[in-house]
Amino acid sequence: xxxxxxRWGCGADQRVQQLRRQVRVKEERIVELEAENAILxxxxxxxxxxxxxxxxxxxxxxxxxxxxxxxxxxxxIAAAVKRxxxxxxxxxxxxxxxxxxxxxxxEIKEQYQIEKxxxxxxxxxxxxxxxxxxxxxxxxxxxxxxxxxxxxxxQSSSLCEKVIHAVDDETVLVKCKRxxxxxxxxxxxxxxxxxxxxxxxxxxxxxRPLLISLLDGYxxxxxxxxxxxxxxSYTMLGRPASPAPAARRDPHGDVGVxxxxxxELFRLISENPSRSPKVEVSIxxxxxxxxxxxxxxxxxxLVPRVKRGMRTSTEGQKEVPLLAHEQVGSAxxxxxxxxxxxxxxxxxxxxxxxxxxxxxxxxxxxxxxAGTPGCTAPQPDPAPxxxxxxxxxxxxxxxxxxxxxxxxxxxxxxxLEPAEPQRPAPxxxxxxxxxxxxxxxxxxxxxxxxxxxxxxxxxxxxLAGVLDALAEHRAHVPYRDSKLTHLxxxxxxxxxxxxxxxxxSPCRKHLAESLQSLAFGxxxxxxxxxxxxxxxxxxxxxxxxxxxxx
Numbered sequence: 323x324x325x326x327x328x329r330w331g332c333g334a335d336q337r338v339q340q341l342r343r344q345v346r347v348k349e350e351r352i353v354e355l356e357a358e359n360a361i362l363x364x365x366x367x368x369x370x371x372x373x374x375x376x377x378x379x380x381x382x383x384x385x386x387x388x389x390x391x392x393x394x395x396x397x398x399i400a401a402a403v404k405r406x407x408x409x410x411x412x413x414x415x416x417x418x419x420x421x422x423x424x425x426x427x428x429e430i431k432e433q434y435q436i437e438k439x440x441x442x443x444x445x446x447x448x449x450x451x452x453x454x455x456x457x458x459x460x461x462x463x464x465x466x467x468x469x470x471x472x473x474x475x476x477q478s479s480s481l482c483e484k485v486i487h488a489v490d491d492e493t494v495l496v497k498c499k500r501x502x503x504x505x506x507x508x509x510x511x512x513x514x515x516x517x518x519x520x521x522x523x524x525x526x527x528x529x530r531p532l533l534i535s536l537l538d539g540y541x542x543x544x545x546x547x548x549x550x551x552x553x554x555s556y557t558m559l560g561r562p563a564s565p566a567p568a569a570r571r572d573p574h575g576d577v578g579v580x581x582x583x584x585x586e587l588f589r590l591i592s593e594n595p596s597r598s599p600k601v602e603v604s605i606x607x608x609x610x611x612x613x614x615x616x617x618x619x620x621x622x623x624l625v626p627r628v629k630r631g632m633r634t635s636t637e638g639q640k641e642v643p644l645l646a647h648e649q650v651g652s653a654x655x656x657x658x659x660x661x662x663x664x665x666x667x668x669x670x671x672x673x674x675x676x677x678x679x680x681x682x683x684x685x686x687x688x689x690x691x692a693g694t695p696g697c698t699a700p701q702p703d704p705a706p707x708x709x710x711x712x713x714x715x716x717x718x719x720x721x722x723x724x725x726x727x728x729x730x731x732x733x734x735x736x737x738l739e740p741a742e743p744q745r746p747a748p749x750x751x752x753x754x755x756x757x758x759x760x761x762x763x764x765x766x767x768x769x770x771x772x773x774x775x776x777x778x779x780x781x782x783x784x785l786a787g788v789l790d791a792l793a794e795h796r797a798h799v800p801y802r803d804s805k806l807t808h809l810x811x812x813x814x815x816x817x818x819x820x821x822x823x824x825x826x827s828p829c830r831k832h833l834a835e836s837l838q839s840l841a842f843g844x845x846x847x848x849x850x851x852x853x854x855x856x857x858x859x860x861x862x863x864x865x866x867x868x869x870x871x872x
Contacts, residue, residue: 455814456513457843458528459494459824461486462553463518468829484828486836488517494840498833510840512847518828522575525557525823526582533586535819536689536751537599543752543813544579547782547842548825549835550678550758557825558683558755559664580660580685580753584653587687587751599689602647603656605663606630608806609681610777616663618646627666632808640811647688660685668774679757680774682781682806687751752813756782756806759835781806786842788814793848814849822846 468482485497494515496508514528532542546554560578591598605616618628630642650656668680757778784804791799792815801811813820824843826836 455820455822455846455849457822457824457847458514458516458525459510459512459826459840459843460516460520460525460553460557461488461494461518461826461828462556464828467551468827468831483830485830485833486826486828488515491515496833496837496840498837499830508837510844512824512843522557522560522577522579522582526579526586529579529583529821530586532819532821533583533590533751536587536749537590539747539749541750541752541813541816541818543754543810543818543820544583544823545752545754545756545810545813545820546579546823546825547756548758548839549827549832550760552758552825552827552832552836552839554758554823554825555679555755557823558753559660581653581657583687583751583753584656584660588653588656597692599691600649601651601656602649602688602690603659604642604645604647604686604688605660606642606645606684606686606809607667607681608684608781608804608809609668610774611781611805613642613805613809614666614681615642615644615646616666617648617659618644632805640809642809656687678760679755680771680778682757682778683755684809685753687753688748689751690748750818752810752818754810756785759838761835780804785810785814786845789842789845789849792850793845795850 464482464484485499487495487497489495489509492511492513492515494510494512496510498506498508516525529544532544536542544558546558548554556576556578558579560581561576587601591601603617607614607616613630613632615628615630616626618630619626630645633641633643635641648659650659663685664683667683669678759779759782760775781804784800784807787800787803788807799815801807801815807814812818822843824839826832826839
């Protein structure tokens, strides 16, 4: 029987051999796997090498393309920068040139304005030294009623052709053409000419400086003249339907000189409240050579539009006794007062104009310095009339009649003694809308309207006669030929600043009347007048017992 140790030893050897065989199998498998792994590594290396080569080749291509594109872009950028620099230099040069031209243009404009203002100032100074009336001319546009004719054969004629033109702001050209005669041109020169397209505000801007003179103590008169339908009332009053506040709403509207003057006057007064004057208004019309007060009512019958007379005060001023004066405190009150007076003005439709004024309208605004009595309202007291009017020189001592004054002066020269301090006299602004001259055959008026036309033409002829007498230095000036000229004597022949606006139609059918008006304005420019003076009260020193010398 084998020993136990031998049996277990034989089993162990077998186990060892078995394990060795397994190890050899594993080792062989490991060798196979290592061989496979080496082959895979080789394949992977080859693949990576190929991929890397391809990637390197494509990368090189991309880099080359990028470099080419970069170079092209840089070249374009360099070219663009160069172009931009050139454009910038050219732009700077153009801007510099533009600035230089603008500066030169501005200097030329400033120099032109300076020279123009110098010319205007010198011209105005010359006018003031010569004392001539300043005359403006306004050419209205062609209006629808210019083509209205009773005769259809005339509607197709050339009577609506424009023959009056504004060459510039100082010259009017009239093309006078008559059948069978050559075309002749006439020119008229005025201080200012307004063309058909110029607005109401443009006209007022030329009047505005006169309001400053008014507040400085100078009397001012603005008068519109011309044929019927030439735009006088439109210039002075605006359209009837235009309310006064439109001057603020629409600076280019139809508001006339009177409401614009009211607005500007009270604006100027508000700028210096310390010297706020008392503002009083009177409105009269000259109708059929009679003076009517449009603000008064007959005390006995309460009928408005009272007839008034005229007188010359002891100071030589022309006055309307018992004339109603209304004190106003604003532009609205003044324009409302004018509107009230206009409701009583005489109007009559004619063939020439549908709303033809049949009277001369005078709106007078009196500025009395603060603290002075100014104009008083009419009273039924039978006191001397001179106490009811606005005198430019204080009257004689109350109760001392002409005989007393004569006896005082006849006793020999009285010794000089200091008088009361000299005070500014009330300054007066007259706004005049003259009735239009017209031919009865053209206007088609008959009956009472024909009589009105006769009085209108007669009063305008008297005004022209006064201007002729003044221009020719005649010893006698016929102011009393008409109530109109008598009423305007202080403005025409006195010391007021007078502006005459001659209104004309541009149409051929109104040529005759327009030529008469232009000639009237040309004659007015030749009227010599004394230098304009500020209105004062009595002198600083007077003789004892004598009235002050104006």
